[in-house]
Amino acid sequence: xxxxxxxxxxxxxxxxxxxxxxxxxxxSSAALLSADHLPxxxxxxLWFFPPDPDDLATPAPNVGAFWMVxxxxxxxxxxxxxxxxxYGRRGQVPPPYVGVIVGFWALTSAxxxxxxxxxxxMIPAVMLLIASRKRQAMVA
Numbered sequence: 001x002x003x004x005x006x007x008x009x010x011x012x013x014x015x016x017x018x019x020x021x022x023x024x025x026x027x028s029s030a031a032l033l034s035a036d037h038l039p040x041x042x043x044x045x046l047w048f049f050p051p052d053p054d055d056l057a058t059p060a061p062n063v064g065a066f067w068m069v070x071x072x073x074x075x076x077x078x079x080x081x082x083x084x085x086x087y088g089r090r091g092q093v094p095p096p097y098v099g100v101i102v103g104f105w106a107l108t109s110a111x112x113x114x115x116x117x118x119x120x121x122m123i124p125a126v127m128l129l130i131a132s133r134k135r136q137a138m139v140a
Contacts (some may be wrong), residue, residue: 008131009052012088014129015124021082024119027074034065041066073105084128093135117124 031038040046040062061066080102087094106121 008086008093008134009091011087011127011131012093014088015127016081016085016088018124018127019084019121020078022083022117022124023074023078023081025117026072026077027036027069030072030074031068034069035121037062037065081124084124093126093131094127096132096136099125099132102128 025103045062046066080098084094084098103122103125106118106125108120110116111119
């Protein structure tokens with residue numbers, strides 16, 4: 001493995017780690033903010049929702065809190081980050097579409113919802129795209 005390969009693989013591991021970190025920060029902070037709703041979730045307050053289509057426009061606080069924590073992007077983002085880091089640890093670079101999709105998601109979310117930390121998603125997205133570009137240049 002030459003130095004270019006080593007650098008691109010390290011950046012893939014770092015990108016995956018950043019995604020996992022963002023997911024953990026989101027889940028832990030949102031869980032703290034929603035802690036009052038947790039007992040109700042386990043009592044079944046979310047079952048058979050929504051009873052009325054108007055409830056989708058103005059969800060009940062316990063429903064909104066659920067979608068902010070467990071129903072959010074946090075768990076899948078952490079999984080994607082772990083998979084990306086796994087690629088890097090095996091000396092592989094994920095396909096470029098992973099960086100493109102993470103970047104697209106981060107940019108569109110940041111454009112719609114500001115101020116928010118969505119823009120931080122561009123850091124691992126760019127890292128993945130650069131690593132992919134370096135890997136493609138080495139193969140060519």
